[in-house]
Amino acid sequence: MPSFQGAHDFNIENLIQAQTYTTVTVGSTSPLEVLRGHIAPGALHNSRERADSPNKCHPETRVAVQEEILRWVAEPIRPTEQILWVTGPAGAGKSAIAGSIADTCYERGDLAASFFFSSFSGEVNRRRKQCLVSTLAYQLRQHPALQGISREMLASIDNDPAVFEKCLLDQLKLIILKPLGSFVARGFGPSQSGAWCPVIIIDGLDECEPDEDEDAQKVASGLPPRTREDEHQEILSILKYALDSSAFPFRIIIFSRPERAIRQFFSKELESGGYFSKIFLDERYNPGLDIGRYLRSRFAAIRDRYHLPNTWPTEEQIQALLEAASGQFIYAATVIRYVEDNKNLPVIQLKHLLEVHSPSSTPLEPLDALYTQIINTSPDPFSSLCSNCGTKTALTSDLPALFCNQFLATIPGEVEYLLGNLTSLVDVPPIGDATSPYKFYHRTLQEFIRRPSRHAKVAGAREALDCLAGLNLLLSQYIKVLANKGPCIPLEQDVETFLEYFDCLALTPIIMKEFSLTFVRTPVYDSLLACDVPWWMNRICSMNVVVRSYVFSQLSIIIHSNCQRYRCRPACNYWKESILKCRTLVPIDDNPQNRGKRVSFWHTRSHLSTSWFWKNVYLLVPADSLAVNDLDEGESSERMTERMEGT
Structure with missing residues (x-):
């Protein structure tokens, strides 16, 4: 007899699920x-x-x-x-x-x-x-x-x-x-x-x-x-x-x-x-305070383990670590791992860490591995390194990111393409922000970029990527702006704003230190032959005296620094001759006894060696601010031009 005979009102659903x-x-x-x-x-x-x-x-x-x-x-x-x-x-x-x-x-x-x-x-x-x-x-x-x-x-x-x-x-x-x-x-x-x-x-x-x-x-x-x-x-x-x-x-x-x-x-x-x-x-969220607590707590445990004096590490050493950490806990964790390494006593390990600039020292390998892993996510890791290196080597930190993009890019979207995956390392302002600068989150990233031994595993890394790589990028773009009278990618508006920031580029100290024949042999240097020199002279001479002398000093290093002693490069000769032919310019005397006295070009003819010229070209002032009778011997500007051309 079936077990369920006469039964009714069953709910079969749950039974079926249970069987399943x-x-x-x-x-x-x-x-x-x-x-x-x-x-x-x-x-x-x-x-x-x-x-x-x-x-x-x-x-x-x-x-x-x-x-x-x-x-x-x-x-x-x-x-x-x-x-x-x-x-x-x-x-x-x-x-x-x-x-x-x-x-x-x-x-x-x-x-x-x-x-x-x-x-x-x-x-x-x-x-x-x-x-x-x-x-x-x-x-x-x-x-x-x-x-x-x-x-x-x-x-x-x-x-x-x-x-x-x-x-x-x-x-x-x-x-x-x-x-x-x-x-x-x-x-x-x-x-x-x-x-x-x-x-x-x-x-x-x-x-x-x-x-x-x-x-x-x-x-x-x-x-x-x-x-x-x-x-x-x-x-x-x-x-x-x-x-x-x-x-x-x-x-x-x-x-x-x-x-x-x-x-x-x-x-x-x-x-x-x-x-x-x-x-x-x-x-x-005040990460520096928390990192300080973490470091002091971990150092205290290390002191107890090795019976070290309470004066180790010194407050100066801790402050140096906090400054290097830049608010990043991974740096502090890397420091502790390295100090606890049994290769040496903690005191020696910490000393080595604080001497991280030594080429033979590699205490930050975990941090370098993180940087390498992130930078390798860029579609062109080596170019992104160069772009970062160039930006932080010589572009001042207060220049807007928008200007840096316009200055560095050779094709639309190039900088965003290179840096888009690096926003955990670089603070990239949002689109539409025309004033905020780029900012490195990690101070140690700059050292990573500049030291080949640390970024050797970045995909495509070749040769020595130090300041020179970023400098070459900057100089190439600088010359292209001179040739184009604006960025490589023409702007529909705000060109004058771009040029105002361009005037402020702080290249000179870096160039004087790092400039190399490696750069001037590149084809980019020949672009100087296509520059509209009178246009630039008129623009530069409209600046105040301090900025004008600074810009001329910068130009002289870019154009003339690697010329031979008795033979200038074609681009250098072209710029010198073009400046001398500018009717709107006359020099002022650099003699201490005649400081500020205006003189005609032909009176300096005996001194117009190229070295003298580039040393004193910043003394040029707009001629339209002078009356004709201010010129020596009362000669006209037309006669001045003839003598300039003869010179």
Whole structure:
């Protein structure tokens, strides 16, 4: 007799689901085992891999920013603030902050899931996106408040075992959104009223990189390879899709550098009234104070271990380290790792570190590895180095970034193309900002750029990239501006503003120190033969005396410095002859007894050697400020011109 004879009012749905989960497997593997096989264990906030490295903030440091983030987590959920983007320069301590926030949220029950990308990890799945959705799903099903989604999630995997070979969006739909939708529809899970607002934390999004094997297959098929930006855009797009879904009751915190694709995503969201908040780790959070606490605490532990005197390190040494750190925690962490190295006693190690300018000293290898990794993300790493080197070598720090772009670019968008992925190292003003300058976040980056031994692993690095590389770039562009009477890319407006900044370029001291025949042999030097010298003379002579003498001094070094003693280059002769033929110019006497007395060119004929000329050319003054009868012997300007031409 059947067991259910006469029974009625059964609800069969749950029985069918239970049978699905208990009897069906994917081949010989259960759905749970399939899911487990597609996660990145090292990407979990409390993974063993992350425990082996500094993954949290040092006690009593980064307190203000942590409190601000945790306030955001505790606030009732608002449609306009579903994403918090925590960004800042490379080495600012974002991952440590993310680790501390993840631990705190986990203890409070507010952490739904997390994923910590790392380009330096030995685990490939932490460097790529393939395991992102599955790792988040694995954690969601383990959360005490979300146990009800487990069956639906495993059923989706059971029904489509190849789900993890699909794109991220399809994975998200099938193994997260679909189970969550069913779970929430039954009245379970996080409250939509905002009483409980669990968060998903994603750290190091900028460190996600393409799959090399997949790229090789694409290239073999004639398709373009994936870029890091493609990966960043895809991840952000699926997160946005999730937040747009009513079945997704979480908020997301993203920690990343301000890379190009990430900046563009949030810029578009901002323009469209999107739903994100932003925290930028700048001086507002006083990182120098926290770094000081960290260094003093770690040095104290080293003193105790080696029984060193309380006077070590000295306050002057700590201040030197703080200045070099430029607010970047990675520098401080690198210092401590180096001092604790057992190669030498800590006192000797610290001394070597403070003598880092020595070519044989390499205590900053971890920091150099970070710089190299970031710069190699540029489409042309070596050119980006030259551009940075040129900008910081001689372009004064107060010149606007817009002018620097106009000055350095030879084709539209070139500077943005080179620097777009380096915004975690260089503060790039937003488009439309015509006054703010570029700024290096890291003081040590300048040393990295200037020392070949430190940037040797930058892709395409060749020869010695010191000041000369940046200087050659600057001189080339300077001469091109002289030839074009403006930047290489013509401006439709504000040309005069560009020229005013161009007049202020502080090249002379650098050129006098570094100028080399290496540069003047380049074809760019011949562009000086195409310059409209009278036009430039009229412009220069309209300047005040101080600026005029400075500009002439700069020109003389560029044009004449590498001429032979008794034979000038054609460009030098061309400029000298063109200046002498300018009817609007006469010199003033440089004799101390006749200081300021105006004299005619022909009276200086015996002194018109090229060296004398370039030494005294800055004494030229506009002739239209003189009366004709002021000229010696009362001769006319026409007669003066004839004598000038004869000279």
